[in-house]
Amino acid sequence: MTAAPRFPFSAVVGHDDLRLALLLNAVHPRIGGVLVRGEKGTAKSTVVRALASLLPPLDVVADCRFGCAPSSPDPQCPDGPHDSASTQRPAQLVELPVGATEDRLIGSLDLERALTEGVRAFQPGLLAAAHRGVLYVDEVNLLHDHLVDLLLDAAAMGRAHVEREGVSVSHAASFLLVGTMNPEEGELRPQLLDRFGLTVQVAASREVATRTEVVRRRLAFEADPVGFAAKWADADAELAAHIRAARDRVEQVALPDAELRRISALCASFDVDGMRADLVLARTAIAHAAWRGAEAVAEQDVEAAARLALPHRRRRDPFDEPGMAEDQLEQALAEAAEHAEDDGDEPPEGPDGPDGGGQAPDGPTEPTGGGGAEERSDGRAPADKAPAAPTPAFRARLLEVPGLGDGAPGRRSRSRSRSGRTTRSSTVEGHGVHVAATLAAAAPHQVARGRSGPGLVLRSDDLRREIREGREGNLVLFAVDASGSMAARERMSAVSGAVLSLLRDAYQRRDKVGVVTFRGDSAELALPPTSSVDIAAARMRGLRTGGRTPLADGLLQVQRVVQRERTRDPQRRALVVLLTDGRATVAVNSGLSGRDRAQRAVDDALRAAGLVAETGAASIVVDCENGMVRLGLPARLAAALGGPCLRLEELSAENVAGVVRAVRDERPRAA
Template identity: 50%
Template sequence: MGLALVLTSISPEIGGVLVRGEKGSAKSTTVRALADVLPWIDVHDGDRFSTDPHDTNATSPDLSTDPGAARGPVVSRPVRLVELPVGATEDRVLGSLNLEKALTAGSVEFEPGLLARAHRGVLYVDEVNLLHDHLVDLLLDAAATGQVTVERDGVSIGHSARFVLIGTMNPEEGELRPQLLDRFGLTVEVAAPRDPALRVDVVRRRLAFDRDPAAFVATYATQQAELTRRIAEARARIDDVTLGDAALLKVAEVCAAFEVDGLRADIVTARTAVAHAAWAGRRFVTRADIRAAALLALPHRRRRNPFDAPGLDEKLLDEILGDDDLPEPPEPEGPTPADDATDASDESPTEAPADIEPGDTDSTDPAPGDTTPTDPDPAQGAASDDIAAILPPAPQQPQPTGDGTSTTVKSGDAYRPRLFTVGGLGHGTPGRRSRALGDTGRRVGARPGHGAGALHLVETLRAAAERHATSDTARTAEGRFTLHASDLRTAVREGREANLLLFCVDASGSMAARKRMTQVKAAILSLLTDAYRRRDKVALVSFRGTDAELTLPPTGSIEVAVALLDDLPAGGRTPLAAGLLTAADVVRRERLRDARLRPLLVVVTDGRATAGTDAVARSRQAAAHLAALGVPGVVVDCEEGPLRLGLARILAGHLEAEHVPMARVSATGLVDVVNGRVA
C-alpha cells in the first residue's frame, strides 16, 4: 500500500489507488498521512483553483488570461487532502452556480467544487464502493483526463483537476462493478498483521501517540522529511526515465498473457513502471520495475466474473518476464539525472521504507518509521481469505441432521437473468432496479420547502415571482423582490432504487434430489449476479431438520452469499413454519433499519410441513402473519410425481403470493418466475 501511494503521488496519471481490506486495518489512517509527506506546492495567492504558477500554459477562472496582467504573489502551502463524503451531490463535486450572488446581485458566478479544491492534491473517498455510480464515473474521468468541464445552470467553465485519487473499501460491504474497478490505476489488498509481535508494536505506537502526539510526531520527523525529499526527487526525475522498446514489449506480453480486457492495463502498467524506476533512481525501466507495476496494476483487471477475487499468479509473471534483465537502451542525448542517484534495491528498509516491492515474502520487520506493511502479498487472494474468515466452516462430509443425512450439491452455471422490478414508486437507496423518487435521476417536478435534495432554482424563483405579483409591497426600493423561506422548492427526481431479495429455501430431504437443488442453486446464483450489478441487498433463509436459519443476513456483499450458496446442505424434515417466521423477522428488522427498502420474497418449497406438532396449522399461521406484513412474494411449488397434494398452492394462498408449479422450477424457469413478478 505504501509503494502504491508513493508511485501514484509521483505520477498522478497512473489513475489513483483502490485499497481493499478488512475493517480496522488502518486504510484511512495511512491515506490521511500521505498528504503530510508530499512536497509543498506553489500557488497564486487567492487562486481557488490552485493553478501552478510555473506552468505557462495553465489557466484559472480566478486569474486573468492576459499574458501581461499581474497574477498576484506566489505563496507555498501544504498539499490538500480533500475527503469526498459518500453522500455528496454532483453539484458539490463539480461545482455550481453561486446561488447567493445570483439572487442578491443577479450575477452568474461559478462556485468551485471539491474537484477544484483537490487540484494538485489528494482526493480521498472512504467506502468508495458505497458511492453512487455516476459520481464514481465522474471522479475517474477527471482523474484520467486531468480536466473538468461544467455546463450547467447557465455556467460554462473548464479547469484543471490533476489529483491523486485514492479510494478505500471493505469488500464485506459490497463490491465495485468491474467496469469501475478497471478505472482505478492500481489496487492493493491490505490486512491487519497476524504476527503478535507486530500487533504489539502497533498498539504500543498508538498508545504513545495518545500520550503525547507532538513528541511522537517529532520522533519520526527525520524519516518523514527523508521520504518527502525522495518523492520530490522522483517527480523531478520521472521525465528523464526511458521506457525502451524492449521494456514496452515486455509490458504488452505480460498484459496479453494474463488476458486483461482493453489497453488500459498496458498504459497503466507502463506508467507505473516508469514511476517505479524514478522512485528507485534508475534512468531506464528494468524487469524489476515491470514486475512491481504488474503486481499493482493487473490483479483487479483479470476478473472474469463479478465474484472472482483479485489476484495474480506470480510464478506465471516470472516466467513471462524471464530471468534475463532487459537490454539497456542507449543513453539519451543531453543532460541526464544526477549520477549519485542510487538504486533502491541496494538501500536498507530504514533508508527506503516504502521500497518493498509487492510479492516480497522475506521482508524483515519494519524499522521505526517504516510505512510499508509486511502483510502477505495482495496477489495471494486476500479477499477470498477475508470471506473465509467470517464464514462458518463448510462440512466436508455429509453430516446427520437427526432424521436423515444431509448432502451438499454445487450450483450449476450462472447466466444473465431478465430484469424484474417492484411495482410502483419507491423511495429507497439509489440503485439500478425499481423506479423510485430520490436525489438522483431525471428531474420530474418540485415540492415546497428545502429539505433533503437539491434546490430547484427555477421553481424557487417562479414561486417568488408569483407571490410578488400579488403583493407590490414585497419589492425593495430598487424594484427587486425579496426571497422568503416559503418560496424555496426542492427538486423531485425519478431514478432507480435497490431492493432486498429475500430467498427462503426449503433444504429438507424432499428437496435434496441432486438435480433439483442444482437447478435451484443455479437460478439463485444468477439472481445474485444480477443483484450485484444492480446494487441490491440479498438475504438467505434456509430451513431443514427441526429449525430454520438465517444463513445470510441482509447484506450488499454478494460474494459472501455466493460462497454460502455452494455450501448450503440439504436433508432432514421440513420446518416450514420456522422458515416463514424467520423470513418475517428479517423483513421486520430491515424495515426498522430502513423503511424505504422494499423486499421481494421468493419461497422455494413443495409445501410440506413435517417438523413438530401441528406442523401444517403452524405453517399456515406463519404464512398469514407474513402476508399481514405486506411483503410481495412468489411460492415455487417443487412437488413432483403423478400424485400431488397441492400444499404449495394452499401455502401461496395464505401468503397472498403467486403460485408457480414445479414444471417451472428449472434454472431458467425460476428466474423467469422471479423476474416476471410485479409486486
C-alpha cells in the same frame, strides 16, 4: 489557527506495499491511484493522510478557485482568463465523505448570488478542490452509485463537467485517487475497481514485536503530536526530497522493448480485460525505476509493479476473490521472461494480435465450486445430499418492490432521493431548492414588492423544494427450499444457478441480501442480511439438500428476519424471493399422520405466508415444480404472500420480451 499535525509517514510501522504504492503514485500521478483493502483498525486512513505532507507544494494562480498552474492555466477555467500573480500552496488532501451530496462533489449554482444579484455563478465542489492534489475516499465501496459514476468520469477524463440548474461548466480535475475499504462491508463495483491503478491488501501484523512498536508510536503521538512529528520531520523531509527527485527524472526513464514485452506477456498470462492493465503496469514500472534512481526499467521494476497492478484485475466475476497466489505470479514471470528474451520481430496475426483482441466470452465467467463434494461422515441422514454444481449464470430480470421508497441509494426499486431526476416541486417536502420554480413563484410579485435593483425580492412562501426520484437498494431475502423433494441434482443445480444469477444482480444493484434455507425438520438463517453478497454466493454453492420440507417453518423464519431488519433499518424495504415446489411435508406442532398431516403442513405454510405478507414485505414465489403432475401450491403461496408467481425459467431476462417488472404497483402513486 495552526492545523494539528498528522501522523508522520516515516513513522508508520510495516505496510511496505501500501507505502510503496502511494509513493509511486506521488512520483507518477498518471498511474491512476491506489485502492487500499483491509480489515478495520489497520491504519489505512492514517497512512493515506500522511502522504499529503510529502507532496511537493504547488504553484497556483492567486485568485483561482480551481488551482490552475500559472505556467499552463486551464483555458476553460470558470475563473479565467487569469492575469493575477501566482502563489504557492501545499498540495491538497480532499476527503470525500460517504454521505456527500452530488452538489458537494461537482459543485452547483451559487444560490446566494443567483437570488440576490440575479446572476448565474458557479460554486465549485470537491473535484475542483482536489485538482493537482489527492482525492481520498474512505469506505469507497459504500459510496453512492451516482457519485461513483461522476467520480469515474472525472478520473478518466481529468475534467469535471457540470450541467445543471442553468449552469454549464467544465474545469480541470486531475487528481490522485486513493480509496480505502473493508471487504467485510461489501465489494466494489468492477467498473470502479478497474479505475484504480494499484491495489494493496493490508492486515494487522501477527508479529509481537511489530504490534508492540505500533502501539508504542501511536501512544507517543497522542501524548505529544507536535513533538512526535518534529522527531520524524527529517525522515519525512528526506522522503519528500526523494519524491521530487524521482518526479524530475521519471520522464527520462527508458522502457526497453524487452521489458515492454515482459509487461504485455504478464497481462496476457493473467487474462486481464482491455489494455488499461498494460498501461498501468508500464507506468508503475517506470515510476519504480525512477524511485530507485535507475535510467531504464529492469525486470525487478516490472515484478514490483505486477504485484501492485494485477491482483484486482484478475477478478473476472463479482464473486471471485481479488488477489493472486505467489506461485501464480512466479509462473507468470517465468513465462514472461521468455517473451522478454524474444526479439519481437514477428508481426501480429491480426489488427489486435493473434487472437484479434483477446476478448472474453460474452457474460461473466461462472465460477465452479460446490459440485463434487464428498459425503460427510458426520451422522447426517442418508437423504442429505452433497451440493450439485450450479448451472451457468444468466442475466436476471429486474425484480422490484412496488411503490416509492425512501431507502438506501441503489439500483433496484423506485425511491424518493436526494439525487436522481427532478420530477416536480413542492412547498412542503423535498430536498434542496428548486430554483426555476422558486423564481417563477416570485416573479409575478416583483412590481408589487417594489423591486428596484437587479436582485429579486423573495419571501418565504416563494420557496419551492425539489422532489427527486431515483433508485434504492433493498433487502433481498432468499428463502430456498433445500428439501428432498427439491434434491434431484438437475433441479437443484438449476435452482442454485438461478439464485447465483439473482445474487449477481443484487450485487450490481447494491442490495443487502440474506439467505434462509429449509429442509429436514427446521429452517436455518444460512446468511444473516449483509452487504457482502459474495459471502451469500459461497453459501449457496455449498448448499446441501435432503430431508423433509418444513415450508411453514421457513416462512416463519423469513418473517422474523424481516421484522428484525426493519427495526435496524426502517427505510430499507424488503423483497422476499421464495424458491420452492410448494410440497410442504412438515406441519408446525402437529401430531397428525398421513394425509391429515400433509394437509396441515399446507395450511400451516399458507398461514405463515400470510404472516409474511403482514410485515409489508414484497414477495415473489419462484415455482420449481416439474414433472407431469403439478399440485399448483406455489401459486397458492404467492396469493397468500400477495405477490406474483414465476416459473424458474422466467427469471432470465432473455426469456422475457422487453423490460418486464415482476412486481407491479397497482396503487396510485403517492402525491
